[in-house]
Amino acid sequence: MDNQNEARQRVEELSVLLRKYSKEYYELDAPTVSDIEYDRLFKELQELEAKYPELKTSDSPTQKVGSSSERKFTQIKHKSRLYSLDNTYSYEDLVQWYERLKKNYGLENPPALVCELKIDGLAVSLIYENSKFILGATRGDGVIGENITNNLRTIKTIPDKLKNQISELEVRGEVFMPKTAFEKLNEKQREQNGKLFANPRNAAAGSLRQLDASVTESRELSMFSYYGRLDSKEFNIESHSQMLDFLKSEGFNVNPAYKKCSNIEEAIEYCKYWDTKRSELDYATDGVVIKIDSFLLQSEMGYTARAPRWATAFKFPPEEMSTIVKNIEVNVGRSGAVTPVAILDPVYISGSTVQRATLHNFDEIKRLNINIGDRVLIKKAAEIIPKVICVTEHAQHKESSFAPPEFCPSCGTKLVETEGEVNLYCPNHLGCPEQIKGRIEYWVSKDCMDIDGLGDNIVAQLVDREIVKTPADLYKVTVDDLLTLDLIAEKSAQNLYSVIQASKNPSLARFINSLGIRHVGKETSELLASRFVSLDALKNAAFEDILDIEGIGDKIALSILDFFSNSYNNEVLKELDEYGVKPRNSEIVSGSDKLKGLxxxxxxxxxxxxxxxxxxxxxxxxxxxxxxxxxxxxxxxxxxxxxxxxxxxxxxxxxxxxxxxxxxxxx
Ligand SMILES: [Zn+2]
Structure with a gap:
């Protein structure tokens, strides 16, 4: 951006956006963008202001820490400022941060570090006088927070009284809502037609900032303490790790995952470990806080205007990223459902490059008001297809708005709507190439017949060349057939042939799952397999017999009956049997009541x-x-x-x- 006018315009745009996001985050407890998106815009503004100092105003978002709060509670000034932390997004940045500290402070030996999980909740400060909890406040803008003492008193992991006689202690911690409590709360809100919370952090914030403390009490909040400031020296606490142990001994809840590391390599190992394990925790964490352990070193290093030099927050690779929609395509699934898919400028999220994200259905396109050229926020959770969360900037030059298709993009059949469902369907189940591909891809997938090596590309070629139309056709594919495909060498054709032939006797549960019966997934397949033991028994089962299984309702039972009364399905089942594809009968597991009542x-x-x-x-x-x-x-x-x-x-x-x-x- 060379032109100053352009720069001025962008600075204004960025300021408006950042103020909006800041307000959503701090005051409304309802952020609409991820931290990383906020940081990206913040950095862009900082860079522009550095390049054009005359554009920097005193009320620029870069000149504030957070934002002042709406006055719902009385405001109090913190005894000492609650700083933000600088963020790092890569291991190289972490090493640089550490090496810079070593160099700037002339440290010959690598200084010890403490790593802690960064809990995605709300920072609070608690004041204890004469061992009693007397005042608790939100972080606010770091200087002034809100007095929420009564609400904090309802949290069981915040002690009312300390164990030792201590004249003054400030403790800081992160109040959060466990994921399980969050789900329960939203379930209850849904029943009572109340407001649903977007994530555990919003739920914790909303619960903590209640004027009625009994509401807070009903919300299952918890707190991890990560900071303590003592005025007296009598406890001889000289490091952060000692402080954490001290807090624990005084009755505070300290996150058990914290670890003292002797150098940055160990800290990086810690980050890597928790990046893969974090999804198993019952609370949300978005990174690791890494601090120099020694208080003496900490005080030597001090603070910049915004953050301590002796600490940094390593952010886990984001599950959300911003990118541009290049196109909107239409996908035909194995059941004929036609769904829109956003084709994206490739973006790296959570360890892989994402180029497509589902838009679910055509109503969702309207709801998001999304169009080609828009900048959007993409989210990817573990093993779930990436999805578009929201549009963050609409394209300047709008192409004509996206309209749902009338005809199937795969076979040209006129699409139909099914009553009570938002999707459009292609009714050409037997002839539509995309539907056939989808069914075969599903058939060979890991939880189904698990035919390793039969990738989407090979399936697509087999279907396009009309070698395969049904799952049964897979078993008559010859090595010669496979050799006619692109990019298949003799040896892999042989291998693939053997793998297909070797897959003919799956467990009954896998076989049922592979059939792709509507509403019947892996778990239901297992229930059916253990109840009916053989495929024949399942085929001949009466409605009541299926319904009798705990966990199976009318909808599923009807769908199963439908499937087995369909002549086309029976034709395919017969062919499979003729080709020797025969599921193994389930072993009859005899139950016991050894654990009854436990x-x-x-x-x-x-x-x-x-x-x-x-x-x-x-x-x-x-x-x-x-x-x-x-x-x-x-x-x-x-x-x-x-x-x-x-x-x-x-x-x-x-x-x-x-x-x-x-x-x-x-x-
Ligand atoms: Zn079609």
């Missing part, structure tokens, strides 16, 4: 999946729960157990390992 919670890594252990518990008459309470009989804990382990300890719930569990069920 409730289990499973945590950590065991020798097999948690589902497997949950299955064993249920087979033996026990129950499985997702959260630990006093009613929990046992916590079955594997390697690296999470917060459930600590909770069990604090409640005195018996914790057992896998061997002890196997003894319980008599294995």
């Amino acid at each position: 409730t289990f919670v499973i945590t950590g890594t065991l020798s097999d999946t948690r589902d497997k252990f949950a299955g064993l518990i249920k087979q033996n008459g026990g129950k499985v729960s997702s959260s630990v309470s006093k009613k929990t009989s046992y916590v079955l804990a594997g390697e690296n157990p999470g917060s459930k382990y600590d909770k069990a300890q604090s409640l005195g719930v018996k914790i057992i390992n896998e061997n002890e569990f196997r003894q319980l069920i008599g294995e």
